[in-house]
Amino acid sequence: MVQPVNLDQFLAQQVESEHSQALTSMLGDIAFACKRIATAINTGAITGNMGSLASENIQGEVQKALDIITNDIFVEANQTSGYVAAMASEEIDDIIEVAEKYRQKGNYLLVFDPLDGSSNVNVNISVGTIFSVLKSANSHPVLADFLQTGTAQICAGYALYGTSTMLVFTTGKGVNGFTLDAEAGEFYLTHANMQIAADTQEFAVNMSNYRFWQEPVQRYVDECLLGADGEREKDFNMRWVASMVAEVHRILVRGGVFMYPLDTKLPAKAGKLRLMYEANPMSFIVEQAGGASSSGIQRILDIQPTGLHQRVPVMMGSRNEVERLIAYHQLDADNQSF
Ligand code: AHG
Ligand code: MN
Ligand code: MN
Numbered sequence: 001m002v003q004p005v006n007l008d009q010f011l012a013q014q015v016e017s018e019h020s021q022a023l024t025s026m027l028g029d030i031a032f033a034c035k036r037i038a039t040a041i042n043t044g045a046i047t048g049n050m051g052s053l054a055s056e057n058i059q060g061e062v063q064k065a066l067d068i069i070t071n072d073i074f075v076e077a078n079q080t081s082g083y084v085a086a087m088a089s090e091e092i093d094d095i096i097e098v099a100e101k102y103r104q105k106g107n108y109l110l111v112f113d114p115l116d117g118s119s120n121v122n123v124n125i126s127v128g129t130i131f132s133v134l135k136s137a138n139s140h141p142v143l144a145d146f147l148q149t150g151t152a153q154i155c156a157g158y159a160l161y162g163t164s165t166m167l168v169f170t171t172g173k174g175v176n177g178f179t180l181d182a183e184a185g186e187f188y189l190t191h192a193n194m195q196i197a198a199d200t201q202e203f204a205v206n207m208s209n210y211r212f213w214q215e216p217v218q219r220y221v222d223e224c225l226l227g228a229d230g231e232r233e234k235d236f237n238m239r240w241v242a243s244m245v246a247e248v249h250r251i252l253v254r255g256g257v258f259m260y261p262l263d264t265k266l267p268a269k270a271g272k273l274r275l276m277y278e279a280n281p282m283s284f285i286v287e288q289a290g291g292a293s294s295s296g297i298q299r300i301l302d303i304q305p306t307g308l309h310q311r312v313p314v315m316m317g318s319r320n321e322v323e324r325l326i327a328y329h330q331l332d333a334d335n336q337s338f
Contacts, residue, residue, distance in 0.1 A: 033077035034159035070114035117243025126162035128245025150301035156281035196291035197255035212263035216328035257317040271313035292322035
């Protein structure tokens with residue numbers, strides 16, 4: 001049997017770049033955090049941490065005990081490398097400053113969703129952690145230093161706590177997936193150079209929001225539902241896990257399109273998913289795997305953020321399906337201009 005490559009060996013083999021030392025150190029800390037998070041989730045029912053708290057986060061969502069526990073694990077594991085100058089989390093209103101003594105080696109920013117899909121955590125369905133690495137122009141970063149487009153990301157990835165724990169990331173040179181051997185405490189490269197098929201017959205969307213969507217998304221989904229009897233001339237399958245990480249991982253493995261479009265259910269929110277720690281890192285990964293990602297009217301990675309917690313409509317995955325969705329939005333805009 002060929003000896004599998006572990007995460008440290010993989011990182012040591014990467015081509016030298018201006019960020020490689022920093023990324024090797026930071027990805028080691030992120031991997032450590034994800035191992036600890038996997039344990040916290042796996043044992044949550046035993047330690048009595050599966051419930052909700054009385055608190056809400058800045059998005060007005062009731063926090064679960066594990067939202068906070070996983071946030072704290074991620075912050076603690078990543079604050080002492082010397083490379084991370086500040087962090088931002090879904091669960092914390094403002095940016096998280098790193099102590100001066102730990103800011104000696106670099107000005108990197110780490111933005112993360114510590115527990116994605118937290119509504120699934122107490123029903124034993126897959127959840128994840130999403131992260132994005134940016135570089136700050138400033139050695140003492142302030143909020144404005146975080147507000148960079150997704151194209152500025154140096155690294156993005158996720159951990160999936162599913163039937164196995166996986167770490168999947170990109171540093172802009174393709175996408176690689178590692179599986180945790182929990183006994184050895186090591187991540188091993190199991191999914192090298194992940195690629196998303198350009199075509200698919202599978203879509204993922206929360207259908208209960210159908211009546212709140214805009215016409216282009218309704219049209220796209222209507223055509224999928226008509227299947228072989230409609231203009232697509234092929235049947236489609238549907239999945240909805242309600243954990244973006246699990247959804248995107250499935251798409252990386254077997255293709256598909258994932259949507260959380262704009263809806264009028266909560267008009268104050270421009271979609272549900274957050275640009276900086278959900279849409280941007282996942283878009284970077286999807287594009288690096290040959291897929292596409294759009295809000296319907298703009299490439300997600302080109303959107304200029306105006307706030308840490310801003311939301312954005314998301315449609316990502318198999319390139320030809322995302323391009324079809326973009327075309328339907330374009331047609332709609334053209335019709336509206338007459
Ligand atoms: P989070 O648990 O970090 O708030 O994210 C949940 C997100 C995402 O993972 C998922 O795609 C979506 O919310 C599910 O939303 P619905 O419950 O509306 O289906
Ligand atoms: Mn999330
Ligand atoms: Mn979350």
